[in-house]
Every structure is written in structure tokens, then in C-alpha cells.
Amino acid sequence: MTYPPWLDDFLWTYQNVIHALGINGLLALSMYVVLAVGQLSLGQAAFMGLGAYSSALMTLKLHLPFFVVLPASCVVPALFALAIGVPTLRLSGVYLAIATIGLGEVLRAIYLNLDVLGGALGLSGIPQRTETWMIYLLLIVAIAVLWRVGHSRIGRAMEAMREDPNAAQVMGVNVQRYRLGALVASAVLAGVAGALGAHASNFIGPNEYGFEPAVTILSYALLGGIGTPFAPVLGAWILTLLPEVLRGFSDFRGVFNGLIIVLAVLFLPNGLLALRMKRRAA
Amino acid sequence: MTLLSTAGLTRKFAGLVAVDGVDMAVEVGSVHAVIGPNGAGKTTLFNLISGLVEPTSGSIDFNGNDISRLPVHARAGLGMARSFQNIRIFSAMTVLENVLTGLHSTITAGVGAIVLRLPGFHRAEKTAVERARMALELVGLSSKSELLAGALPYGDQRRLEIARAMAAHPRLLLLDEPAAGMNPAETSSLAALVRRIRDAGTTVLLVEHDMGFVMDISDAVTVLNFGRRIFHGPPGAIRQEPAVIEAYLGKKMAARLAARKDGQKAIAP
Numbered sequence: 001m002t003y004p005p006w007l008d009d010f011l012w013t014y015q016n017v018i019h020a021l022g023i024n025g026l027l028a029l030s031m032y033v034v035l036a037v038g039q040l041s042l043g044q045a046a047f048m049g050l051g052a053y054s055s056a057l058m059t060l061k062l063h064l065p066f067f068v069v070l071p072a073s074c075v076v077p078a079l080f081a082l083a084i085g086v087p088t089l090r091l092s093g094v095y096l097a098i099a100t101i102g103l104g105e106v107l108r109a110i111y112l113n114l115d116v117l118g119g120a121l122g123l124s125g126i127p128q129r130t131e132t133w134m135i136y137l138l139l140i141v142a143i144a145v146l147w148r149v150g151h152s153r154i155g156r157a158m159e160a161m162r163e164d165p166n167a168a169q170v171m172g173v174n175v176q177r178y179r180l181g182a183l184v185a186s187a188v189l190a191g192v193a194g195a196l197g198a199h200a201s202n203f204i205g206p207n208e209y210g211f212e213p214a215v216t217i218l219s220y221a222l223l224g225g226i227g228t229p230f231a232p233v234l235g236a237w238i239l240t241l242l243p244e245v246l247r248g249f250s251d252f253r254g255v256f257n258g259l260i261i262v263l264a265v266l267f268l269p270n271g272l273l274a275l276r277m278k279r280r281a282a
Numbered sequence: 283m284t285l286l287s288t289a290g291l292t293r294k295f296a297g298l299v300a301v302d303g304v305d306m307a308v309e310v311g312s313v314h315a316v317i318g319p320n321g322a323g324k325t326t327l328f329n330l331i332s333g334l335v336e337p338t339s340g341s342i343d344f345n346g347n348d349i350s351r352l353p354v355h356a357r358a359g360l361g362m363a364r365s366f367q368n369i370r371i372f373s374a375m376t377v378l379e380n381v382l383t384g385l386h387s388t389i390t391a392g393v394g395a396i397v398l399r400l401p402g403f404h405r406a407e408k409t410a411v412e413r414a415r416m417a418l419e420l421v422g423l424s425s426k427s428e429l430l431a432g433a434l435p436y437g438d439q440r441r442l443e444i445a446r447a448m449a450a451h452p453r454l455l456l457l458d459e460p461a462a463g464m465n466p467a468e469t470s471s472l473a474a475l476v477r478r479i480r481d482a483g484t485t486v487l488l489v490e491h492d493m494g495f496v497m498d499i500s501d502a503v504t505v506l507n508f509g510r511r512i513f514h515g516p517p518g519a520i521r522q523e524p525a526v527i528e529a530y531l532g533k534k535m536a537a538r539l540a541a542r543k544d545g546q547k548a549i550a551p
């Protein structure tokens with residue numbers, strides 16, 4: 001069955017946007033998890049890149065089936081999150097932010113210089129194994145899990161440590177452990193998003209996971225807010241759809257995201273969806 | 283029986299010795315006051331006991347365990363709770379949620395039970411909410427449980443801090459200037475609350491500047507000056523202690539008072 005070129009073109013674009021909405025939603029959640037415990041990471045794109053590259057290699061070199069590759073794609077990002085989190089999380093919040101920026105740059109240099117990772121050309125010929133339903137199933141599961149965790153003692157501990165880490169510790173909250181847990185969970189989400197993205201697009205390259213995408217992911221959560229897990233996803237959807245609507249402006253994406261961050265910080269300190277979550281189930 | 287004791291407890295801040303070789307023992311079931319002039323090291327002593335500040339030297343024993351190097355959260359698990367001199371409630375959470383946070387280490391449901399909403403999760407939450415409501419009743423905040431904590435008036439925020447600390451029935455409650463900023467009526471209802479807390483089995487260690495309040499409710503008093511312990515004993519004995527009078531009123535005034543007392547004694551018989 002062949003479509004007329006204009007319809008084919010339309011469907012192709014349409015599918016890309018549908019994929020992007022789901023994957024960026026997962027990335028927004030990965031940002032949310034870190035912000036929700038009062039930390040700032042600029043490594044979400046790096047974690048995503050680790051998921052993308054490791055999963056692409058598993059598919060291309062080891063010929064593993066996707067149902068193995070997808071869950072395994074979170075392993076490498078999670079290990080990196082542990083390696084970065086253990087030394088930095090006992091220090092003040094800036095150290096994690098700086099260390100994660102550093103991680104992104106170091107990884108980019110590695111992708112560029114390692115032949116097995118394709119160098120500047122990246123990895124191409126990745127089979128398209130990602131189905132739309134996989135993306136949205138994972139997005140729904142992630143939202144549901146984060147929603148339930150939010151309505152529990154863990155959610156209360158997270159909000160408490162965001163407001164006053166010392167007071168939270170006095171309440172018996174192991175702040176260190178929650179921060180590390182949040183960073184690892186966020187790396188897992190970003191890694192899976194990276195694997196989904198890699199197997200939806202055929203090609204991945206070193207520049208897709210640098211500083212600029214990291215800032216874009218941060219702007220999802222800043223625009224939407226972190227009151228509930230729905231808020232950052234809404235932010236991601238708006239920022240994913242806007243460039244599609246404003247086609248002519250897509251060159252200014254970076255400027256646009258920067259502007260969103262400034263405006264959100266100035267005028268929407270709690271994001272667009274400022275509703276806060278009730279912290280108990282009963 | 284001693285619940286908490288410190289031995290040679292010392293903390294230096296860049297040349298300043300905030301707490302200087304303090305030996306102290308707090309008896310089980312007592313209300314123990316720590317007093318002293320501004321900057322005497324009272325809050326630093328509390329921070330050392332609760333673990334927010336690490337000792338430069340010396341040790342802290344709590345209920346038979348050396349807790350000097352124990353992380354803050356683990357001390358809560360052993361039955362220690364506190365309030366802060368400058369109120370530190372979680373202002374964006376509701377009153378009830380604040381108190382539930384105080385029950386954190388008593389709620390045992392794990393991540394699995396939470397995500398799958400297993401019966402254990404619901405049971406643990408229900409018990410916690412019941413205990414939190416009891417703590418709110420203790421301080422008289424039951425009717426405000428669903429309000430945002432940050433919106434409460436000052437006196438209620440102080441009481442909320444006590445409820446949050448009391449929710450898990452700690453062995454030891456540390457109160458740092460609980461009567462600060464309270465009017466006489468509020469202060470006397472606070473004194474009644476402290477007595478109720480003690481009678482319910484929680485030992486209370488408190489810092490307070492209001493001497494009437496201290497004399498009224500404490501079983502023992504420790505006086506600090508420039509980080510050093512200058513008195514330790516029952517409240518009734520403080521007035522006779524020259525070192526304490528000197529710390530509060532200065533050397534000259536203390537000498538004059540002493541002279542007048544001697545004079546009175548000389549005339550009296």
C-alpha cells in the first residue's frame with residue numbers, strides 16, 4: 001500500500017512527534033525525580049545518551065532482542081549515577097549540578113573519539129524496534145509509580161528534604177539515601193528514554209546528548225512545575241509541540257528554551273501546574 | 283537512671299570554643315533546663331546532641347549507646363526528637379503531613395508495598411495518621427490538621443513543631459527556647475504541655491530564657507557561660523550560686539549583691 005507523498009510525509013512527521021512527546025515526557029519525569037528531592041542535575045541528557053549508546057551497542061553488536069535491550073538500557077546510566085552521586089551528594093547542591101555538566105562533556109568526548117561508538121558520525125543503522133505503545137505504557141507506569149511514591153512516607157520525606165534537609169534528618173529521614181535513590185531513579189528513566197529514542201530513530205550521534213538538551217530537559221520541569229508528576233510532562237509536551245506549531249522559529253529553539261527558563265523562574269516559581277500533591281493515601 | 287550524658291563535649295568554630303568540655307547528665311523522666319546568656323553555646327549543645335554539628339572532642343551517650351558519631355537520622359530512630367530555636371516546620375505541607383513526617387522512621391512500608399499499595403502500606407499509613415492525630419490533640423491543634431503549616435499563626439507553629447517531634451513518642455525531647463515570643467498565657471499553657479509530655483514518659487531537655495518558666499517546670503538545671511558548664515543542680519540552688527549571678531549580671535553587680543547579702547547577714551542575728 002502506498003500513500004500519496006503528502007500523506008506519507010504527514011504521517012512520518014506525525015509519528016515522530018508522537019514518539020517525541022512520550023520520550024520527552026519520560027525525560028521530564030527523570031528531571032522531576034531529582035528536583036523533587038531538592039537537588040539539581042544537568043546530567044539528564046548524559047544519562048539518556050548512556051542509555052541510547054549502550055542499548056544501540058547491545059542491539060547492533062550483541063544482536064540481543066529488544067525485550068532484553070530495553071530493560072538493560074538502564075544499567076549503565078544507573079551505575080554512572082551511583083559513581084557521581086556517592087561523592088557529590090554529601091556536599092551542597094551545586095556540586096551535583098557541576099559534576100553532571102562535567103559528565104555530559106566527558107561522555108561527548110568519549111563518543112567522539114571511540115571508534116566502536118562511531119566517532120563524530122555516531123551509530124547508524126539501528127533497527128526500529130520502538131513501538132508507540134511501549135513508550136506510552138512506560139510513561140503511564142512511570143507516572144503511576146511516582147504518583148504512588150509521592151503519596152507515601154517517601155513523598156513526605158522528599159518534600160520535607162526539599163524544604164529543609166536538616167529538619168528532615170532530625171525527623172529520621174536518611175537524606176543521603178533518598179538523594180542517591182532519586183538520582184539513580186532519574187538515570188534509569190533517562191536511560192530507558194534514550195534506548196527508546198535510539199530504536200525509534202535509526203541514528204544516534206554525540207551531539208544529541210550534550211549541554212543544550214540537558215537544559216531543554218530542565219526547562220520541561222521548570223515550565224510545568226514539580227507539584228505532581230503530571231506537571232513536568234505537561235511542560236515537556238508544550239515545549240515539544242511549540243516548535244512544531246511555530247515551524248519558522250525552530251532555529252531559535254535554544255533561545256526559546258532559555259527564555260522559558262527565565263520567565264518560569266521569574267513569574268511561575270511553581271510552574272504552570274502549581275497544584276500540590278496530597279502527601280498521604282488515607 | 284541517666285538517659286543522656288555528655289563527657290568533655292567540645293565544639294570549636296574557627297577559634298571560638300562554642301561548647302567547652304561540657305559534662306552533663308539528664309535523668310530519665312525529668313525536665314532538665316539548660317540556661318545561659320546569649321551565645322553561651324546552648325543551641326550548639328543541642329546541635330551536638332541531635333547530630334547536626336559534629337563534636338571536636340568528647341562523647342555523647344544516649345540510653346547506653348555512644349552516639350557521638352551517629353548520623354542525625356539514626357538518632358531519631360533511637361528515640362530522640364527536637365524543636366528549633368527559629369521555627370523550622372515544613373511550611374508548604376499541611377499540619378497533619380508535618381506531623382506524619384515526624385513519624386517517618388516508625389512507618390515500615392517499603393517501596394514495593396508503597397508502589398503496589400499492598401495491605402501493609404495501608405495499615406502503616408492508617409496507624410501513622412492515628413498517631414499523628416493524637417499528637418495534634420496533645421498540643422491542641424486537631425481542628426487545624428488540614429491547613430498549610432506556613433499559614434498558621436506563630437504560637438500554633440511552635441506547637442506544631444512540638445507535635446511533630448512528639449508524634450513518635452521519643453524517649454528524649456529537646457526544646458530550644460519553646461517559650462520565645464509567647465505571651466504569659468501561652469507560656470503557662472506551654473508549661474502545662476511540657477508537664478504532660480514528661481508525665482507521658484518523655485524526658486525533656488530544654489533551653490529557655492524565661493526564668494519563671496524554668497524555675498516552674500524543671501527538675502534540674504545546667505548553666506552554660508562561654509561554652510563552659512558553670513552550674514549543675516536543682517533549680518532552687520541557682521540563686522545562691524555566685525558564678526551564675528556573675529554570668530548573668532556581670533562581676534560588679536554580683537560583687538555588690540554579695541556585699542549586700544553579707545551586710546544583711548551581719549545585721550540579722
Ligand SMILES: Nc1ncnc2c1ncn2[C@@H]1O[C@H](COP(=O)(O)OP(=O)(O)OP(=O)(O)O)[C@@H](O)[C@H]1O
Pocket residue numbers: 295298299300318319320321322323324325326327367
Ligand atoms: N555554625 C557556626 N559557625 C560559627 N560560629 C558559630 C556557629 N554556631 C554557633 N556559633 C557561635 O557559637 C557561639 C554559641 O552559639 P549558640 O547559638 O550555641 O549560643 P546560644 O547559647 O544558643 O545563644 P542564644 O541564647 O542567643 O540562642 C556563638 O558565639 C555563635 O556565634
Ligand SMILES: [Mg+2]
Pocket residue numbers: 324325326367
Ligand atoms: Mg540558641
